[in-house]
Amino acid sequence: MRIESLNNSKVKEWSKLKEKKYRDQLGLFLVEGDHLLNRAILKDQVVEIISIDETLEIPGIPFYLVTKEIMKKLSCQVTSTKVIGVCQKNHEKEIMGLVCLLDNIQDPGNLGTIIRSAVAFNFNTIILSNDSVDLYNDKVIRASEGMIFDLNIVRRDIYKIVRELKTKGYKIYGTDVLKGMELKNMVFGDKTAIIIGNEGRGMCEELKLLCDEMIHISINCESLNASVAASIIFYEVDKNGSKKSK
Amino acid sequence: MRIESLNNSKVKEWSKLKEKKYRDQLGLFLVEGDHLLNRAILKDQVVEIISIDETLEIPGIPFYLVTKEIMKKLSCQVTSTKVIGVCQKNHEKEIMGLVCLLDNIQDPGNLGTIIRSAVAFNFNTIILSNDSVDLYNDKVIRASEGMIFDLNIVRRDIYKIVRELKTKGYKIYGTDVLKGMELKNMVFGDKTAIIIGNEGRGMCEELKLLCDEMIHISINCESLNASVAASIIFYEVDKNGSKKSK
Incomplete structure (x- = not known):
């Protein structure tokens, strides 16, 4: 027509x-x-x-x-x-495998890049908090390089879903720029859920209290870009998995 | 006034x-x-x-x-x-320590993020190829979170400077999405120079020929965002360094 x-x-x-x-x-x-x-x-x-x-x-x-x-x-x-x-729009699927939760991510470029890296490093599900940027924003889709179609991406109340993941046997890892376990010394299991915080203020303090462990990346400045921090953690989690499967 | x-x-x-x-x-x-x-x-x-x-x-x-x-x-x-x-503008300083070369990086957000991660992981110098985006573009400065002031950043003919670095004893590592040494198995020395390629087409083939070794990150999709790939490599190089200093 x-x-x-x-x-x-x-x-x-x-x-x-x-x-x-x-x-x-x-x-x-x-x-x-x-x-x-x-x-x-x-x-x-x-x-x-x-x-x-x-x-x-x-x-x-x-x-x-x-x-x-x-x-x-x-x-x-x-x-x-x-x-x-x-x-x-994508159909939401069952939450399984490696999970990444995003607590109030605002920058569409960051969300797209996190999605791209999640696919790269074998994550299965991304959970967006209700206050995160819209998945279908054109900048998100472009930055993801079309990877939004290759991942289970759901939007949830982040507190509720963290409690739900715990009952399913997931270990919940928060991220903190100041303290926590050194990423390079950590070992991750199959039921791993990583929480990445907002670009400016990081993770909510109340949400940190729900985590089983906090991850920290040693750096020489205040903080990393949120999508970079997420990608480095995905890389380490995936490396762990490939070590185990050897 | x-x-x-x-x-x-x-x-x-x-x-x-x-x-x-x-x-x-x-x-x-x-x-x-x-x-x-x-x-x-x-x-x-x-x-x-x-x-x-x-x-x-x-x-x-x-x-x-x-x-x-x-x-x-x-x-x-x-x-x-x-x-x-x-x-x-920054004064150019002597090239020393860990070096990252950018071959025709075009996205200002990527350049800013690479600069931020370079500071985070103890790199000393960034070398921009003549055809890379302008360092003083406002988006570069913003994405760098002001880290442009904390690094020696120079602009050079990339072929000339690679040859120069080699005569100074640097080992030159290229990056390739298809082949090369697996990043996780690599050990880096103090005189390490990493080349990151253009967002769309990667590194120039002629430039690859000048490299001592190619780095490859195993992933489950076509490619990573250029600033993410650079940051993961910086993270591994820095981890190496901190291992040695123990």
């Missing part, structure tokens, strides 16, 4: 998906560009394709050929995008 | 510092906010302070009280900034 008017009802509807409110209402979100679209297609999450190039049509998925002006209105990027996919 | 006109010559001059061309010409750059300003003051690099709040005056540094409109014109941030420091 061909759409040429910026006032077309479809265009208005798609454009709304740039706002969290409508993404939540409709259960849909947008991905931009070949790479992200292909990952979403692999996971069967694409319901419509919007493009300025008719050769990008894919059999079995409704296709809309639009003008450059419409594409510009829908795109969140400065450089020109050729294709956008309208995707269904 | 009080300035109220947007057309004041001082305002025009400061405003130019938002562009790389003028930062290079004048050898000056801007930092925004208390935290970054204080770090720059500690290092004696602040030549002027611009603020909307007269209580922020600091003895010994020329102070300009400006209007909110002027501040808005000078600021690169969405939220309102109260104070801006005009700073002298």
